[in-house]
Amino acid sequence: MESYASRTTLKAGIVGAGIAGASCAGTLAAAGWEVDVFDKARGAGGRLSTRHIEQGWATLGSPFISAKRDPFRSQLRDWVRQGWLAPVRGGIWQGRATLSWAQAQLQNHYRPTIEPSQLVRRVMGNARLHPLSRVSALQPRTIILENGEVRGDFDCVICSVPTPQAIPMLDALPLLRERLTDVRYRPVWSFLMRWDGGPAADVIKFDDHLLDLAVRQTSDGPGLWAVHSSHEFAETYLDASEMEASNRAASALMGLLGLPWPVEIEASHLWRYARPETSVGGFWLGDRENRVALIGDGIAGVGVERAWESGLRLAQVLIQSKEELAV
Ligand SMILES: Cc1cc2nc3c(=O)[nH]c(=O)nc-3n(C[C@H](O)[C@H](O)[C@H](O)COP(=O)(O)OP(=O)(O)OC[C@H]3O[C@@H](n4cnc5c(N)ncnc54)[C@H](O)[C@@H]3O)c2cc1C
Known part of the structure; x- marks a missing residue:
């Protein structure tokens, strides 16, 4: 040696x-x-x-990057200075009301700008x-x-x-x-969906056993959203086809937001190992x-x-x- x-x-x-x-x-x-x-x-x-889409890019994975403490907190400030991230702004729709980001207590949350x-x-x-x-x-x-x-x-x-x-x-x-x-991980199904109307917010936090979150994709105008299922939904539809899982999620979404059909489904992804439970x-x-x-x-x-x-x-x-x- x-x-x-x-x-x-x-x-x-x-x-x-x-x-x-x-x-x-x-x-x-x-x-x-x-x-x-x-x-x-x-x-x-x-x-x-x-995920590359016709109009640019979207993300079906983690929508936010947040920091509770240093050294990541100062690393995020550095990435903001370099133009890679920006603090999340705009409204979050939770239950029946639109709250500001501060009201929803989601400080120190950032979204990638690249x-x-x-x-x-x-x-x-x-x-x-x-x-x-x-x-x-x-x-x-x-x-x-x-x-x-x-x-x-x-x-x-x-x-x-x-x-x-x-x-x-x-x-x-x-x-x-x-x-x-x-160590146990739990799954999440994520979808890119497009619809008109609904809450005038950038993030929708569902109080529901099927859907967890929807995040507006800023790279493509107002109508495109990443929708994340609950862990329970993904465990139920772990072996389902993309078509079955996305149709089930779209119909749950319509019911929750009271929207008329059709919701367009542009992409689906199963994260089999989305988050560790332990x-x-x-x-x-x-x-x-x-x-x-x-x-x-x-x-x-x-x-x-x-x-x-x-x-x-x-x-x-x-x-x-x-x-x-x-x-
Ligand atoms: C839908 C969703 C929403 C989330 N929301 C948030 C959030 O809001 N805030 C937050 O902080 N976190 C969130 N997370 C969790 C966060 O994304 C993860 O904790 C973090 O990104 C994990 O990073 P990692 O490097 O440990 O693993 P990963 O990002 O999974 O990286 C592992 C890499 O290994 C590669 N790999 C796997 N097997 C092999 C192999 N055999 N050979 C070669 N390469 C292989 C994979 O392709 C992958 O690139 C979310 C996750 C998901 C899925």
Whole structure:
């Protein structure tokens, strides 16, 4: 093995280009690490990815980014300064009344002003992204792709996918795999829908067992909305076709808002692992001997803030352990 003196660049392989993988990748790359990020999707973003539509883009994933505390609070201020995010303004329709954002107690909520997937890509900095690269297994210091390619010799391998998707990759790392078995995720169906009329608000919070939220998509004029189901709805329609689930959601929506047909359904997506109900705890989970660590919301807890911070915290520990890792 090369000695530390001859090896100034450390190498990380990261599975998953969501916000957790991106914050880890960007922090390591900024510290001089060589970072490769593998994602099964066409680009970065994960649950913050973008859907391209005829008129621009829309998002079927997390509509908001919010910060409860530092360091994410100051990171969001920085992204606002760079023009990537803006504080949410406008009305929120809740029950029967339209409230202001402040009345609804949703302070510190932001919406991306650039495509969310672009925002996540920018967070990755100089890390190399390998899209359409599905990972099938992890081994000590090694990533194995579904196409059989073996990428080895990393100083650290980091996995940032939802924990139910990580478990099948961890046969060679039982100590990590065993810690994940109690984590449960709940699903959400999301739809892009277009209708006329309804409340004069930008966000509709449903008090209902089928639908949770509708968010106006600002990139395309007034009529296009992202509609998110409740977890109960998604569990009921987990194996349904897109047509069945979206027709059921559209009819629930019409009833709740008292709108006449037709509601146009432009896209549907099932997030099988939308939000963890439980998580492992802490920011990251590591197998030091085998140089593999896990991050993401299944470890650190639900939400963009926790996922981002899990990637950051692990990267900071790795940067501090540079001399130990280089042997
Ligand atoms: C509908 C919805 C609404 C939400 N609303 C909010 C909200 O308002 N506020 C909030 O804070 N949070 C919200 N969330 C939760 C938030 O989006 C997530 O907590 C956060 O984005 C998780 O980031 P992550 O990096 O941990 O995981 P992800 O974003 O899921 O990233 C994991 C990545 O791993 C990739 N991957 C998976 N398997 C493989 C494989 N085998 N090989 C290669 N790559 C793989 C995936 O393609 C993905 O890009 C919402 C989520 C959903 C779905």
